[in-house]
Amino acid sequence: MSDLKWWQKTNVYQIYPKSFLDTTGSGTGDLNGITAKLDYLKTLGTGAVWLTPVYPSPMVDNGYDIADFTDIDPAYGSMADMERLVAEARRRDIRIVMDLVYNHTSDKHPWFVDSASSRDSEHSDWYIWRDARPDGTPPTNWRSIFGGSAWTWCEKRQQYYLHTFAKAQPDLNWENPAVRRVLYEAANFWLDKGVGGFRIDAIVYIKKPAQFVDGEPDSDDGMVNIHSMIANTPGILDLLHEFKAAVFAGHDIFTVAEANGVAPADLPSWVGPEGVFDMLFEFSHMNLEFPTGELWSQATGYTPDIIPRLQEVLFASQQATAEQGWYPVFFENHDQMRCVRHFFPDEADRALTAKVMAVLLLTLRGTPFIYEGQELGLDNVAWDSIAAYNDISSHGQYELARAEGRSQAEALAIVNRYSRDNARTPMQWTTGKNAGFSTGLPWLPVHDDFAAACVESETAAADSVLNFYRRLVALRYDSSVAEILQQGSFAPLLTGDDSIIAFKRSLGNRHVYTLLNFSGRQQTYSLPELQGAELLLGNMAGGSLGRLRPWEAVIYTQKWVK
Ligand code: GLC
Numbered sequence: 001m002s003d004l005k006w007w008q009k010t011n012v013y014q015i016y017p018k019s020f021l022d023t024t025g026s027g028t029g030d031l032n033g034i035t036a037k038l039d040y041l042k043t044l045g046t047g048a049v050w051l052t053p054v055y056p057s058p059m060v061d062n063g064y065d066i067a068d069f070t071d072i073d074p075a076y077g078s079m080a081d082m083e084r085l086v087a088e089a090r091r092r093d094i095r096i097v098m099d100l101v102y103n104h105t106s107d108k109h110p111w112f113v114d115s116a117s118s119r120d121s122e123h124s125d126w127y128i129w130r131d132a133r134p135d136g137t138p139p140t141n142w143r144s145i146f147g148g149s150a151w152t153w154c155e156k157r158q159q160y161y162l163h164t165f166a167k168a169q170p171d172l173n174w175e176n177p178a179v180r181r182v183l184y185e186a187a188n189f190w191l192d193k194g195v196g197g198f199r200i201d202a203i204v205y206i207k208k209p210a211q212f213v214d215g216e217p218d219s220d221d222g223m224v225n226i227h228s229m230i231a232n233t234p235g236i237l238d239l240l241h242e243f244k245a246a247v248f249a250g251h252d253i254f255t256v257a258e259a260n261g262v263a264p265a266d267l268p269s270w271v272g273p274e275g276v277f278d279m280l281f282e283f284s285h286m287n288l289e290f291p292t293g294e295l296w297s298q299a300t301g302y303t304p305d306i307i308p309r310l311q312e313v314l315f316a317s318q319q320a321t322a323e324q325g326w327y328p329v330f331f332e333n334h335d336q337m338r339c340v341r342h343f344f345p346d347e348a349d350r351a352l353t354a355k356v357m358a359v360l361l362l363t364l365r366g367t368p369f370i371y372e373g374q375e376l377g378l379d380n381v382a383w384d385s386i387a388a389y390n391d392i393s394s395h396g397q398y399e400l401a402r403a404e405g406r407s408q409a410e411a412l413a414i415v416n417r418y419s420r421d422n423a424r425t426p427m428q429w430t431t432g433k434n435a436g437f438s439t440g441l442p443w444l445p446v447h448d449d450f451a452a453a454c455v456e457s458e459t460a461a462a463d464s465v466l467n468f469y470r471r472l473v474a475l476r477y478d479s480s481v482a483e484i485l486q487q488g489s490f491a492p493l494l495t496g497d498d499s500i501i502a503f504k505r506s507l508g509n510r511h512v513y514t515l516l517n518f519s520g521r522q523q524t525y526s527l528p529e530l531q532g533a534e535l536l537l538g539n540m541a542g543g544s545l546g547r548l549r550p551w552e553a554v555i556y557t558q559k560w561v562k
Pocket of ligand 1: 202
């Protein structure tokens with residue numbers, strides 16, 4: 001039998017609680033809404049649910065600006081609701097995974113309020129404070145990830161504070177042992193509540209360089225993205241090992257850290273027994289449209305050459321995690337556009353392409369992460385005014401595009417494609433009012449396509465994206481090839497092909513083959529070892545070896561006796 005851990009033999013479902021299910025009519029989802037849908041999650045084979053932050057928050061960045069690390073925001077319910085969710089999930093063999101946002105707090109957190117009150121306060125040294133330059137301007141030319149300077153002036157202290165993200169998200173000073181201690185205590189508080197793991201937010205930014213210096217500007221605003229100045233600063237791993245020893249070590253949980261920019265060669269020091277975390281979310285496959293960094297205005301949009309590049313980086317990650325650590329397979333989250341838009345041209349068939357991504361997600365080696373609504377094949381939104389968008393980064397990136405000379409329409413088109421709100425519209429449950437999400441006014445509009453793409457109608461339609469996910473889940477966890485899909489090794493196939501992504505999973509002499517056509521044209525291929533193979537599942541009826549129809553996805557199996 002396998003020696004895989006529980007979290008390597010299941011999938012994780014990511015919930016954006018604000019948009020999942022509202023049980024009070026407030027227009028905002030809540031914890032009881034999640035508890036009510038645990039049986040639904042079971043139909044997707046889910047063994048862990050990652051909740052984006054549910055802690056008290058002014059919601060400037062929808063919960064990623066935290067005012068108390070060990071409580072629940074009243075909009076989401078109470079601690080008793082949280083305990084019930086953990087217990088009800090556990091009864092169904094589902095673990096709850098919390099989001100630890102430890103690079104920063106809210107500017108309304110009592111620590112920051114105190115820190116900002118004077119240079120002699122108790123928490124004076126809990127954040128990153130610097131004097132102005134002699135002319136009063138910020139200490140460096142760093143741009144925050146959401147746009148605008150990464151420094152904000154504080155009148156009371158007559159100093160600037162640093163924020164990698166919004167000005168309402170001041171960065172904590174991890175050099176201060178007292179800060180580290182309370183953060184570890186907060187994580188242990190959640191372990192005592194019985195959570196099954198942690199997703200650790202923006203971790204690559206916690207260690208700041210010893211010297212703060214200007215960087216080469218990357219845009220007309222004279223600033224440089226802070227990411228390139230502070231991410232993965234040497235010494236970060238010492239802090240993280242201390243974090244691991246104080247919190248994660250010895251628990252039957254998993255950790256997955258958001259670690260943009262950790263190169264495959266550095267993986268051994270980050271993941272696995274000698275590393276810190278179990279898995280890393282790195283974004284090489286998600287940032288293909290961003291050759292120059294994170295500026296939306298400089299993104300390329302979809303181009304067909306994305307596909308060979310996707311194949312290359314995905315396969316590199318599969319190979320890098322073959323021995324070291326474990327790969328968290330994901331194509332969507334609450335910060336990304338919907339994958340049916342991301343990896344396909346606008347004219348592509350949404351249902352077929354959603355199924356192509358589903359096959360990729362559930363046949364690669366690693367733990368699949370399904371993001372709420374992905375299993376319905378949900379598409380991006382395209383609202384007609386910037387005012388309609390809630391996402392703070394959409395506004396920052398819009399301003400930046402305007403400052404670079406883009407017209408309103410051009411700036412809006414950029415936001416339409418990359419806005420994080422694309423993934424944050426309410427979950428679509430029924431064909432009824434507000435897609436069954438809320439009896440009140442939803443905090444963000446429901447997508448117009450909800451009648452066709454909702455759990456109710458997709459459960460009823462035999463060939464829906466949702467039912468296809470369920471068939472795939474059965475194949476992965478409960479079929480004659482389940483072991484191969486969970487434990488089997490990975491090997492690339494047809495790597496010279498620009499439109500097909502293909503690979504093989506093997507356990508002993510048994511193999512599962514995945515072949516995906518990412519183009520709107522028929523493709524032919526030659527793969528002699530497939531001769532006589534059995535078709536397990538495809539996103540179209542019929543099909544033949546050696547040929548893939550537009551947007552076709554197929555899974556074959558083959559027993560090879562040499
Ligand atoms: C991460 C989160 C994102 C958040 C940011 C700041 O990137 O995924 O949603 O805005 O960190 O906490």
